[in-house]
Amino acid sequence: MSAVVPPTVAGGAAAPAGAPPLIVEHVAKSYDADGRIVPVIGDLSLNLNEGEIVAIVGPSGCGKTTLLNTLCGLISADAGRICWHGREISGQPAGVGYMLQKDLLLPWRTALGNVMLGLEIRGVPLSDAEERSHVVLDKLGLHGFAEHYPTTLSGGMRQRVALARTLVNEPDVLLLDEPFAALDFQTKLLIESDTARLVRESRRSVLLITHDIEEAVSIADRVIVLSKRPTRVKAVYDIALASDRTDMIAARESPGFVDYVRRIWADLDVARN
Ligand SMILES: Nc1ncnc2c1ncn2[C@@H]1O[C@H](COP(=O)(O)OP(=O)(O)O)[C@@H](O)[C@H]1O
């Protein structure tokens, strides 16, 4: 994945009424590795509905990052249809924020400077950009850290800054590629809870790639399990937990949580072999 991916692509044309933010139909993708064709996405279909958090789990190397890159137009699919808000588009969709595992913060900019970057590029007046960025940093618990440079922040704080940089553009849809994978357990639970709270209160839709089954079950409304390469959808779970879905500890303590985790674990075990 290239490091030149813009933090977010914002804005957006009017959507046909009622169309889900994302519909993926029979997408396939192969790479040409020195003349050898490597099929990565076999035949993959999925939907993302408004206000929904969907987690995607799958064996390492099955094509999860390839899928996200294809969905947001960074690479083209070989076959199938990708409709954003009911429309097939060429290039990058509007209103979509993409966040990677690696924070890719610019070391010479402060936390605030990093968050403001996308707004500045879009020509938002500096004072507005600054104000909006402060609001999002505050919501993510970074009040008082706006003037800190990335090297002086912990890994969790840097990921929060990266999340703020994605959210400040107010994307309708967030594509998150293992954003919390490198964090320690406690930091991860806190940032997962904050992410769930922020996206659920604003009814944004999220497609979250993760290799952490517990993370998937605790945060998502639906978990999609992918097979090994060439990948396809192997199983889909609607997650019905009675707990507050912005509290990752409460979700883990809910009746039914462990059962989902076991079933997905079993699917992945088979998918690996
Ligand atoms: N640009 C590329 N050219 C050739 N092969 C690639 C390229 N990018 C990824 N791959 C291969 O495609 C497969 C899927 O990669 P990726 O989508 O990164 O998997 P995941 O995110 O599920 O771990 C891997 O076998 C990887 O080596």
Ligand SMILES: [Mg+2]
């Ligand atoms: Mg990946």
